[in-house]
Amino acid sequence: MVFTTIAGVCAMSLLDLRATNLAREHVAHSHGHHQLILATRGTTELSIEGNAERVTGSRGCLIPCAHHHEYLGDGNNRTFVLDIPVASLPDLRDASEMERLFDKPRFFGVPPELNRLADSLMQQLEQCPALHSEIAALLLRALYLHLESQPLSAHGSAYAAGRDGRLDMARLNDWIDRHLAEEIRVDCLAAQCALSVGHFHTCFRERLGMTPLAYVQQRRLDHARTLVNHSGLSLGQVAALVGFRDQGSFSRAYRRAFDVSPSRERRLSEALAQG
Structure with missing residues (x-):
């Protein structure tokens, strides 16, 4: 539990970050907090309100509070699960950034550099669990900057081919x-x-x-x-x-x-x- 100051507001951060292995067990529920799911390896089948995709090292998801979701891990994954109380204000530049991150359920592409960061942070979390709030805030900030810098892919628009026309x-x-x-x-x-x-x-x-x-x-x-x-x-x-x-x-x-x-x-x- 840490105290942070954002835009002049002092708020108690109750971010719950954990590194886990999502088992081969079908789970269906909803909850009163936002949730980030980000894997460094392995696969998890995940559906939000009937929209199904796979969470992998190259694909993560954001689940706003109260949205029904179901998941089934492969038993071999390493996955970050971050629970964020709706009233919490993690150390982003502006509380409105949190609102934009979780304005709707979304799956998003994870580039190699973000995956490497997540893997590094997972190791730090395992070595220093007392720093989980600081690591969580850093992870959220990195994700926000990534999504803001990739507006087309974040909104599912078409991917462009390389200049030489080769297929990506x-x-x-x-x-x-x-x-x-x-x-x-x-x-x-x-x-x-x-x-x-x-x-x-x-x-x-x-x-x-x-x-x-x-x-x-x-x-x-x-x-x-x-x-x-x-x-x-x-x-x-x-x-x-x-x-x-x-x-x-x-x-x-x-x-x-x-x-x-x-x-x-x-x-x-x-x-x-x-x-």
Whole structure:
């Protein structure tokens, strides 16, 4: 518990920062405080008011108070969880910055430099837990500056391609993964790279040796395989989350890709886990 002064106001900071491993356990709740989720490694499936994404080393999220959310970790993640009372004023330049950070639920991209900072701060927190409030304030400030400097990506606008027209696959993958439950068209993918559909299609095939839609299907199924093996979701729920219209079409595509049905793979996975 520390006292900070912001804009002439003395406030008690009750920031609760912890480094944790989110287990393979489905949790659904809401709470009366804001929350920041930022991972340094591993993956957590997280949904806020039905909007589902993955929290990874390159993707974090901000959850305003009272917003229902659900999550399921992979058991191998290292994750910062920061709880912020609504009345708290951490050491940002202006209390309005806190309001802007948590004005709505959002997932955001985490660049390598922010991920490295988070990893360093996590080590400091583990070594000096008494400094958790100071570390939390520094983390919030760094995040605020990052989001303010990236207005387009923070609001989900299209990503620009490099000057030489090459595809930025990391950013393209991020966009695809955030829209797996939806119909994904080639023109939508091309727009993320600021390319015409024809140019994008040609660049994509030259680089990856497959069509954009075949690549999307591959990512759908790879994501589905993780959920089949590491979640308690029904196969129908898995199918819906990765964009298949029904469980039958999902099972057929899964078998073609992996030479095993999703139901059989789940049984094998459960058998291995038990013994």
